[in-house]
Every structure is written in structure tokens, then in C-alpha cells.
Amino acid sequence: MIRTFMDFSMKHRDEAAALDRDDPLGTLRDQFALADGVIYLDGNSLGVPPKAAAARAADVIAAEWGEGLIRSWNTAGWFALPKRLGNKLAPLIGAGEDEVVVTDTISANLFKILSAALKLANERDPKRRVIVSERSNFPTDLYIAQGLIEQLDRGYELRLVDDPSELPAAIDEHTAIAMITHVNYRTGYMHDMATLTQTIHRAGALAVWDLAHSAGAVPIDLNGVGADYAVGCTYKYLNGGPGSPAFVWVPKRHQNAFSQPLSGWWGHKKPFEMNPVYRPDDGIGRFLCGTQPIVSMSLVECGLDVFLQTDMQALRKKSLALSDLFIKLVEERCGEFPLSLATPREHAQRGSQASFEHPHGYEVMQALIARGVIGDYREPRILRFGFTPLYTRFVDVWDAVEVLRDVLATESWRAPEFAERASVT
Amino acid sequence: MIRTFMDFSMKHRDEAAALDRDDPLGTLRDQFALADGVIYLDGNSLGVPPKAAAARAADVIAAEWGEGLIRSWNTAGWFALPKRLGNKLAPLIGAGEDEVVVTDTISANLFKILSAALKLANERDPKRRVIVSERSNFPTDLYIAQGLIEQLDRGYELRLVDDPSELPAAIDEHTAIAMITHVNYRTGYMHDMATLTQTIHRAGALAVWDLAHSAGAVPIDLNGVGADYAVGCTYKYLNGGPGSPAFVWVPKRHQNAFSQPLSGWWGHKKPFEMNPVYRPDDGIGRFLCGTQPIVSMSLVECGLDVFLQTDMQALRKKSLALSDLFIKLVEERCGEFPLSLATPREHAQRGSQASFEHPHGYEVMQALIARGVIGDYREPRILRFGFTPLYTRFVDVWDAVEVLRDVLATESWRAPEFAERASVT
Numbered sequence: 001m002i003r004t005f006m007d008f009s010m011k012h013r014d015e016a017a018a019l020d021r022d023d024p025l026g027t028l029r030d031q032f033a034l035a036d037g038v039i040y041l042d043g044n045s046l047g048v049p050p051k052a053a054a055a056r057a058a059d060v061i062a063a064e065w066g067e068g069l070i071r072s073w074n075t076a077g078w079f080a081l082p083k084r085l086g087n088k089l090a091p092l093i094g095a096g097e098d099e100v101v102v103t104d105t106i107s108a109n110l111f112k113i114l115s116a117a118l119k120l121a122n123e124r125d126p127k128r129r130v131i132v133s134e135r136s137n138f139p140t141d142l143y144i145a146q147g148l149i150e151q152l153d154r155g156y157e158l159r160l161v162d163d164p165s166e167l168p169a170a171i172d173e174h175t176a177i178a179m180i181t182h183v184n185y186r187t188g189y190m191h192d193m194a195t196l197t198q199t200i201h202r203a204g205a206l207a208v209w210d211l212a213h214s215a216g217a218v219p220i221d222l223n224g225v226g227a228d229y230a231v232g233c234t235y236k237y238l239n240g241g242p243g244s245p246a247f248v249w250v251p252k253r254h255q256n257a258f259s260q261p262l263s264g265w266w267g268h269k270k271p272f273e274m275n276p277v278y279r280p281d282d283g284i285g286r287f288l289c290g291t292q293p294i295v296s297m298s299l300v301e302c303g304l305d306v307f308l309q310t311d312m313q314a315l316r317k318k319s320l321a322l323s324d325l326f327i328k329l330v331e332e333r334c335g336e337f338p339l340s341l342a343t344p345r346e347h348a349q350r351g352s353q354a355s356f357e358h359p360h361g362y363e364v365m366q367a368l369i370a371r372g373v374i375g376d377y378r379e380p381r382i383l384r385f386g387f388t389p390l391y392t393r394f395v396d397v398w399d400a401v402e403v404l405r406d407v408l409a410t411e412s413w414r415a416p417e418f419a420e421r422a423s424v425t
Numbered sequence: 426m427i428r429t430f431m432d433f434s435m436k437h438r439d440e441a442a443a444l445d446r447d448d449p450l451g452t453l454r455d456q457f458a459l460a461d462g463v464i465y466l467d468g469n470s471l472g473v474p475p476k477a478a479a480a481r482a483a484d485v486i487a488a489e490w491g492e493g494l495i496r497s498w499n500t501a502g503w504f505a506l507p508k509r510l511g512n513k514l515a516p517l518i519g520a521g522e523d524e525v526v527v528t529d530t531i532s533a534n535l536f537k538i539l540s541a542a543l544k545l546a547n548e549r550d551p552k553r554r555v556i557v558s559e560r561s562n563f564p565t566d567l568y569i570a571q572g573l574i575e576q577l578d579r580g581y582e583l584r585l586v587d588d589p590s591e592l593p594a595a596i597d598e599h600t601a602i603a604m605i606t607h608v609n610y611r612t613g614y615m616h617d618m619a620t621l622t623q624t625i626h627r628a629g630a631l632a633v634w635d636l637a638h639s640a641g642a643v644p645i646d647l648n649g650v651g652a653d654y655a656v657g658c659t660y661k662y663l664n665g666g667p668g669s670p671a672f673v674w675v676p677k678r679h680q681n682a683f684s685q686p687l688s689g690w691w692g693h694k695k696p697f698e699m700n701p702v703y704r705p706d707d708g709i710g711r712f713l714c715g716t717q718p719i720v721s722m723s724l725v726e727c728g729l730d731v732f733l734q735t736d737m738q739a740l741r742k743k744s745l746a747l748s749d750l751f752i753k754l755v756e757e758r759c760g761e762f763p764l765s766l767a768t769p770r771e772h773a774q775r776g777s778q779a780s781f782e783h784p785h786g787y788e789v790m791q792a793l794i795a796r797g798v799i800g801d802y803r804e805p806r807i808l809r810f811g812f813t814p815l816y817t818r819f820v821d822v823w824d825a826v827e828v829l830r831d832v833l834a835t836e837s838w839r840a841p842e843f844a845e846r847a848s849v850t
Binding site for chain 1: 460463485498530565568569571576660667669670671684688689690699715717720799804
């Protein structure tokens with residue numbers, strides 16, 4: 001295990017400012033509409049608006065919807081959006097042309113691919129009845145697997161492990177699918193996708209990856225590692241807007257094996273023939289279902305367009321520098337407070353966030369937010385800070401840690417208003 | 426069969442203008458952003474933008490997303506939108522409080538309720554294995570039933586009838602569900618929801634209604650007729666924007682009977698406890714699944730707000746007057762051309778559209794659109810014209826028929842460009 005932790009100690013804000021001046025990605029920040037007086041370290045939950053989004057929405061509403069009206073399904077390319085955006089997103093995750101569609105939600109897309117993957121696994125070996133995942137996976141993934149298993153009612157089983165190290169032993173000759181989230185939403189722990197996919201395949205199972213916290217955050221090479229299916233999110237690191245449609249990736253080799261049960265008309269080979277019998281589209285199109293929310297979907301492109309100006313290697317380099325600096329500063333400058341790092345120090349195991357446990361994590365986070373430092377809180381005790389190299393600066397990291405130190409030193413988090421649990425996120 | 430066809434013959438455009446002057450709903454038109462130079466008779470496919478939509482989108486993007494950031498899930502009420510909008514929509518369809526959520530697509534919502542309805546039907550009587558519907562139903566409804574049946578692989582069957590009159594005989598002791606679209610998308614034929622629901626119940630089956638072409642178009646009383654489940658669309662007569670999220674209605678008596686298999690985290694009783702085990706929300710909340718597209722969903726409210734200023738009885742009265750006038754004028758003024766009415770003349774059987782067959786329907790519609798009269802074409806041979814009493818005027822009807830007469834009289838539709846089938850809608 002190689003530790004590539006930053007080998008310097010930062011004593012002054014000027015040093016952070018100097019890093020920003022030398023940052024080759026620094027100018028990309030100008031393309032985002034950043035709120036005044038806020039240090040935003042929650043792009044892992046909801047990215048900030050690209051500046052282009054406001055004008056794009058205005059255009060979609062006034063010109064495409066208002067003037068083009070029904071004609072815009074063709075003339076403005078609305079009907080083609082899921083595939084066009086999928087192709088624009090593909091390079092960020094190592095996917096090929098016509099292997100990705102932007103559509104629906106992660107939950108619905110997981111239902112589709114788990115359904116398809118179970119059929120494929122059972123065709124190969126009917127005895128495989130287990131879906132392996134982690135108890136710490138984002139809950140909706142587990143809920144969808146539970147919903148599908150209950151619906152099928154054929155003796156399928158969801159087997160959950162408590163630690164990533166238990167996965168290789170848990171994935172065995174009974175495993176149909178290993179459903180793994182690449183980067184853990186709470187801790188930022190990142191799996192080695194290549195090695196784990198190999199392990200899964202060696203056991204004869206299929207590898208389903210959830211990229212919610214890694215697409216646009218870390219380099220991903222789905223085809224390179226030979227993964228089987230993937231889903232992901234456009235509203236976190238991809239800055240597509242609140243609740244913007246998710247994506248689903250199916251490699252060419254699996255696309256035409258089965259149709260999935262959410263067989264709505266957008267997945268039909270010839271939807272406007274209005275034939276009463278479903279005939280799935282050739283290729284990735286069959287993973288579409290119903291009519292998509294065009295205004296929200298159109299904004300996804302504004303986020304993707306920023307990525308065209310850089311690449312995932314450059315973003316990863318800065319992302320690690322940001323989280324390295326954050327971890328180092330918290331440990332140096334807040335060392336006397338009961339904070340413990342929940343995120344791996346090893347780069348190879350870290351996504352683009354840093355999480356710390358604190359016994360009063362909820363209250364501390366509310367106090368931070370009140371001071372304009374926006375991270376978020378996740379049960380139990382986790383303070384979560386995300387780093388989006390497209391717009392996060394090194395001085396933001398410095399300033400955030402200074403505010404954290406002050407909140408902890410003054411115990412301002414003990415104010416009664418910060419204990420209120422009205423919030424739902 | 427009572428014919429309540431208009432008993433006057435209109436000879437001059439001024440007579441239509443006089444009807445507009447007397448129209449108590451006439452001023453509502455000012456609340457829509459209508460394109461210049463266009464007579465829009467396709468609100469049955471995509472409603473026009475309420476004027477409020479542009480400002481609402483700008484506010485959601487700049488203030489809620491840009492300034493509020495992640496906090497807006499609480500502070501701007503994003504997380505509560507599906508239920509809040511559902512309650513705003515409920516009065517239009519005779520639904521009660523907390524019986525409707527705006528979410529996902531009709532296709533996904535149908536999958537949810539067909540799943541729940543099959544469980545309920547089989548609990549009552551395991552022998553019931555048939556879903557009855559119409560071959561002329563909108564295809565996605567049939568495709569979703571096919572997808573579910575194939576996935577369950579337990580001997581369920583989709584039985585399709587060719588004419589509404591065959592439904593009572595087809596719904597029998599083997600029927601689990603009758604899945605009926607209230608207003609047919611091609612012909613505008615409207616079922617008698619009360620009588621048919623009674624027939625379905627008398628046979629011991631469950632009544633699932635698709636309100637895509639009737640919500641906001643005709644008065645509906647779901648609870649009054651005792652329907653079992655319903656889905657519907659917000660982007661047609663409700664003017665929610667292209668592909669805006671659909672809705673699903675489940676009456677209180679069925680809500681907690683079962684959870685549905687698309688059991689994503691938004692349907693969990695306590696989503697932010699992040700518990701690995703799915704526990705469905707009490708009530709309509711369990712019919713939610715994944716994170717919703719907030720920008721598109723927010724615009725649904727702009728459409729609903731216009732309905733608060735009137736009521737479905739007033740809208741229905743004008744709707745029938747518009748379609749009556751259109752039918753009468755087409756038959757009087759285009760009588761020498763091969764047009765035949767595909768929509769029932771009887772008010773009780775007509776939605777808010779009028780469809781005519783023409784041997785060259787596709788070309789005629791392209792020629793109309795080129796002249797600024799926007800209806801749409803549906804296979805085979807159907808010219809479809811929708812009437813949205815919120816913004817359609819009687820002079821629009823007069824003018825549209827005059828253009829149609831001219832297109833037919835001059836045979837301008839024979840121009841080669843109108844035969845091109847590049848369009849997907």
C-alpha cells in the first residue's frame with residue numbers, strides 16, 4: 001500500500017492561493033454559477049449550475065417548447081436526446097459509442113439491468129440465485145434488488161457483506177450478480193474496479209457497477225475492465241441539475257441478449273408504428289422506457305460540455321490534491337478534536353471526497369452550513385466533504401478547514417438550533 | 426344515443442369571433458406563451474407553455490439550484506414536490522388528498538400499479554390470470570403489460586379486444602385486471618368510466634385507468650366511480666412541459682396493500698435513515714421510486730395553477746363546443762373531399778379531440794403544418810386535432826378548417842416534400 005500523501009505542511013493561506021494560481025484547471029471555475037459567500041463541498045450530492053444552464057433552459061422553454069411546439073420532438077432533437085447525451089457522456093466512463101443512454105433514475109435503471117443480468121446469469125447457469133452486494137451500499141440499490149427478488153419469487157437472495165475485504169469470499173459458484181457501487185457514498189472508499197471485476201468473472205458471475213459517486217469524479221474504464229452493466233448519476237459530479245436523469249451502460253456484447261421488463265415505447269424498435277406488440281430496439285435503445293423530462297434532460301448537456309475542455313486524468317490529479325490537502329489540514333489544525341478519518345488515505349481507494357466521523361457530526365455540519373461551508377451529513381456521525389476539481393479551489397479547502405476549526409474550538413455547534421432534525425437530506 | 430350536435434350552421438368567421446367574445450374562459454388564453462402565426466391543435470400531444478414557466482425555470486435554476494444548492498431539497502421543498510403537486514392535481518381527476526403523486530413516466534407508473542394490482546387480484550382469486558385491454562390502446566400500455574407478464578412468467582396473459590363493445594364479454598371470471606385508456610389517443614373515443622368500472626367490478630376484476638388523454642381534458646371522478654388504480658400524463662392537456670413527469674393515483678383503500686417492485690429510496694418510509702432494508706412508506710409515498718427531475722417537475726405546477734382559475738365542467742362545455750364546431754365545419758366546408766370522422770359524434774363518447782381519416786392523411790397533415798395549422802398524424806390515415814379550451818379560440822377552429830379546405834382544394838399536399846417520412850412523431 002503506497003501512501004502518496006502530500007509531503008508538505010501548509011501553514012498559510014497564501015500557499016493555497018499559490019496552488020490555485022498554478023492550477024491548469026483554474027479557469028474552468030468561471031463556467032459555473034457559484035453562490036456568493038459559500039464554500040461548496042457538496043458537489044458529490046448536487047453539483048452547482050454550469051452558467052450555460054440558465055440560458056439553455058430559457059431557450060428550451062421559449063424556442064423549442066414555445067415556438068417549436070410538438071415539432072421539436074424532431075427539429076430540436078428531443079427524441080434523440082437520451083442517446084446523444086449518452087454518447088457525450090461515454091468517454092468519461094470508458095464506454096463506447098451507442099452503449100450509454102441518459103434516462104430515468106438510477107433506481108429504475110438498476111431494475112432494468114438487474115432484470116437483464118439475472119436472465120443472462122441464469123441462462124448460463126440456472127443454479128446461480130444470489131446477488132452479492134455491500135450492506136453499506138447506497139440503500140436504493142439494495143431496495144431495488146429486494147423489490148426485484150420479491151417480485152420474481154423464485155428463490156433469489158441478496159447476500160450482503162460488511163466490509164469490501166469480504167467480497168472475494170462471498171462471490172462464489174452460487175452468485176449470479178455482484179452489484180457494487182464503485183465509490184461508497186458515505187466513506188468515499190473506492191473499489192479497484194479492474195481487480196474486482198476480474199474476481200467476479202473468475203467466480204462466473206456478472207459485474208454490475210453503480211457509478212453514482214464516481215462518474216465525472218474519477219477515471220473509469222468500463223470496457224477496459226470488462227464490466228457487464230453499469231448505472232450512474234448526472235446530478236452529482238456531472239452537474240446536470242437537481243434530479244437530472246440518470247444513465248445506464250450496457251456493452252455491445254450484452255445489449256441484444258434480452259429485453260428488460262420496463263419495456264415502454266421509447267425502447268421499441270419502431271415506436272411510431274404504434275404496433276400493439278413490443279419489439280425491442282436493437283442495441284442500447286431497448287434500455288429506454290417512457291417519455292423523458294426534456295427540460296431537465298437538456299441541462300445535462302451543459303454539465304457534460306465542461307468536461308470536453310479537460311480530461312479525467314487532469315481532474316483526478318487535482319481531486320486527489322484537494323482531498324489530500326483537506327485531510328492533512330484537518331488532522332494538523334483540528335487535531336485536538338474528536339475527528340477521525342473515514343476515507344482511505346490510499347489514493348487508489350479514495351473517490352473525490354473526504355469523510356470524517358465526529359460524535360456530534362450532525363450538529364457540527366449544521367454549524368458549518370450556517371457559516372457558509374456546505375458539506376453534508378450522513379448517518380451515523382459522518383461529516384462528508386466532496387471535492388469537485390472543476391470549481392473547487394485550494395483556498396476553499398483552506399478556508400473550510402479554518403471554519404471547521406473555529407466551529408469546533410468555539411463549540412458553536414452546541415447552539416440548540418443545530419440539533420433540530422427537520423431536514424430530510 | 427342522443428346527438429347534441431350544434432344546431433346552427435356557421436357561415437362567417439365573425440360568428441366564431443362572437444363566440445370568443447362571449448367565452449367566459451377567453452381570458453385564460455393570456456396566460457399562455459402562444460407562438461405567432463400558428464393555430465395549435467395539438468395540445469393533446471404537447472400542451473403549450475404557460476407564461477409562468479419561463480420565470481419559474483429561471484428561478485429554480487438561479488435561486489433554488491444556484492443559491493440554495495443542496496439545501497433546496499428541504500428549503501425549496503424539492504423532496505416534497507411529487508406529493509404536493511399530486512394534491513394540486515387531485516381535484517381535476519376526482520382524487521382525494523394524498524392519493525396522487527407526480528413522478529416518473531406513465532410506463533414506469535403502469536409497471537408499478539399493474540404489479541400491485543396483479544398481487545391484489547391474485548390474493549383474492551389465484552385463478553385470475555388475464556389482463557384485458559384494447560388492441561387500440563396506446564402501445565406503451567400494452568408493452569408494459571407484456572414486459573411484466575414475461576418477467577413474471579407465471580402464465581399471465583394479455584387479452585386484447587378490437588372494439589370497446591367487446592369489453593364486457595371479454596372481462597370474465599379469469600380476468601385479474603382490465604387496463605383501459607379513458608380516451609383513445611387516435612380516435613378520441615371516450616369510455617363511460619362509471620359504467621365500465623361497474624362492469625369490471627361485477628366480473629370481480631380490478632379497474633386500471635390510463636388518463637393520458639383525459640386528465641385536464643374531461644371531467645373525471647375516480648373515487649366517484651370507484652376505480653382501482655390510475656396513471657396519467659402532465660405534458661398534454663395539463664401543459665407541464667415536454668416529457669414532464671407523469672402521475673399515479675392509488676385510492677386510500679389500496680395504498681397499503683402491497684409495495685411495488687420499483688422500490689427505490691423515495692418510496693421508503695424513512696429514506697434518510699439509509700437503512701439497508703426496504704420499508705415502504707405509508708400511503709401513496711410507496712409509489713415513488715428514484716430521485717425526480719426537479720426542473721421539469723417544477724414546471725408542472727405552472728400548468729396546474731391555471732386550472733385553479735376555472736373548473737372541469739366549464740372546460741368541458743367549451744371543449745365540446747370547439748370539437749362540435751370543428752366537426753360541423755369540416756363536414757360542411759370540406760364535404761367534397763374524402764374525409765371521414767373517426768371520433769364519436771356523441772358527446773358522452775368524445776374526449777377533447779376530433780380525428781378524421783383521409784387516404785393521404787400523412788401528407789395532408791404535413792401540408793397543414795407548413796401552413797401553420799398544427800395537428801398531428803397517427804397511423805393509419807388519421808388526422809388528429811386536439812382542442813384545449815384554456816387557449817383554443819373558436820376563430821382558431823374556423824381558420825383551421827379554412828386552411829384545411831384550401832390544402833385539399835388546391836391539392837397542395839401533393840407536393841413531394843410532404844411525403845417525406847423523416848419525422849419520428
